[in-house]
Amino acid sequence: MPLKGKIVVNEVYCKGCALCIPACPQGVIRLAPERLTAKGYHPAELFADSCTGCAVCAVVCPEAAITVYREAKARAMV
């Protein structure tokens, strides 16, 4: 099972350029249809569950607006 990931898009920086959308291999990013940032852009957002934390969106983001997280499973000591 692939590790789960998530992205947090900083809406101070996101300009809704949408470059992350075609870049995402899972196709789980969209521009929020109902929300606007303070500058009037529709910010990018995750809209489905299958983000793997691959960070390709962050590679293409011109604003460094995306923070990418991935689950790291750690085994506890017995």
Place this chain on the structure above:
Amino acid sequence: MARELWKGNEAIAEAAVRAGLQAYFGYPITPQTELLEYLSWRMPELKRAFVQAESELGAINMVYGAACTGARVMTSSSSPGISLMLEGISYIAGTEVPMVLVDVMRGGPGLGNIAPAQADYNQIVHGGGHGDYHPIVLAPSSVQESIDLTSLAFDLAEKYRSIAVVLTDGSLGQMMEPAEMPEMMPVKQVYPEWAVTGEPGRDRRFLTSINLNPVEQEKTNIRLSLRWQQVQANEVRFKEYYLDDAKFVVLGFGSSGRIALSAVRAARAEGIPVGLLRPITVNPFPTAVIEELGKHVDGMLVVEMNAGQMLEDVRLSTRNRVPIEFYGRMGGVMPLPDEVLSAIHGLVDGPRTTEGHPRDRWLARLAKNN
């Protein structure tokens, strides 16, 4: 230190080195190339920075970069090269970083020739670069003075975060005279708090001449203007010769002042009560002393190697209260003491007037003689 024979250009170069020059960027142009050539071996010898740039444009921008780090930096050129540097000069002034510029003036306009002239006065003193800025301008009239004023230029530039110009000409640059060099000063160790030095352990610094907001730009301009007022109040320098009993005053800077001194001495030997005022700072201009003189003398003669540029500042200073005549040679021609003596006779014999413009009367005389 003993007196040695120094060539003007090289004397300025060595004086800068002794004043702790850390970087020199220049380009060949007659009649100042010796300055570049001298530093091309002297700076590396002392492990200091030297680059012969691709053009004067390159040179002034290298100066700009080094000046932003707070280092003592200098460049030199001559009239056409100075024109190329004006963009950089405006940027440096707008960024308020100190630098020393040496202008060894030559005949122009255009390519002109390589003979001495003083026709960059307006360009240097009244700001050839765009915007409101005022460089401190020092005008030597001997090799010794070139040395002394070069050292002073660095101190004044740093004191006021300003551009300081040593305004000289091809004759002073090429001549050799006995002169004394100051002691070697160490290169500075302490840097100002605005210096962009890429150092750890502090907040980042940046220097720019941009102020997109006009209100902010105006604040910068106000600061520059107030600073200039300080310079005007504190840094005027001039030399007076025989003014105690003078009924007539000759005014000239640099080589003109030096040549006029010979003429003034000759005139005094004839019994004419004439003296000389030689501005050492042409910016700030010695307005107060000239205005004061204007109240007590019967006439003034301005001598320059141009078509009358400092002339206008003398007229402004005297507020048309005293008759002024002008004697100028242009295009690289240097006046001889005899010519200036003739002009002194002309002033003394009269008629003298405060009507019209001294330049017109001079041109009419020139036309008659040619």
Place this chain on the structure above:
Amino acid sequence: MAIPSIELEQVVYERPESFRDVSTHYCPGCTHGVAHRLVAEVIDEMGLRERTIGVASVGCSVFAYNYFDFDFVQSPHGRAPAMATGIKRVLPNRVVFTYQGDGDLASIGTAEITHAAARGENITVIFINNANYGMTGGQMAPTTLPGMKTTTSLNGRDVETQGYPIRASELLATLDGSAYIVRRSLHDPKNIRLAKKAIRMAFEVQLRGLGFSMVELLSSCPTNWGLTPEDSLQFVEEKMTAFFPLNDFKVNSAVAQIKI
């Protein structure tokens, strides 16, 4: 007894330290932002932040000094390599780089960049090529492609009267003082990653005192090209790489030894 595994959140990517926490003025989708980000990432990864001095030029990136959290100066149009020379010569152990656009570097600044490279100045140049003068509204630049429409080539660049574009990387690579001159592109994730490697290499070249390094980055200008950000990246991929090939134009022997 085994305690079930704990899930931790690991940060895979976050905004680089050297990229200041301000919103940039660049247009949405403009790859200036990508280039800035890559430079900031490299400076952080190499631990150079407190000894770097950047030289901003004139163009859309004129305010670059507002976006990086290290020392910066601002140069007149085209003069950044000369300013950088002045700084590097007085502070040789600092990392000095210029960030220039194509109008700045290949037009008014042609002499300054050529001679900084010829002298082998130990500086790094980040060269953003988007084939127009962006800041002033999209005029033709020395890098505008033949036939490309701009506000000063309304019918498309006519090589008869308006000449041919300049390939700056190829030109500068002919100089012995050039140590590392490469062209990369920012049009997709793979090329962005290659661009970052090149930027890293360029700074390594500077750190080792090996000479002049430059990374030309083919970039987009959605606003002046009149294309969406995505379409403008396609233009870069199809049209710009055809005229400006992605390649290593100069890698001198000392640089070739570097393994990063």
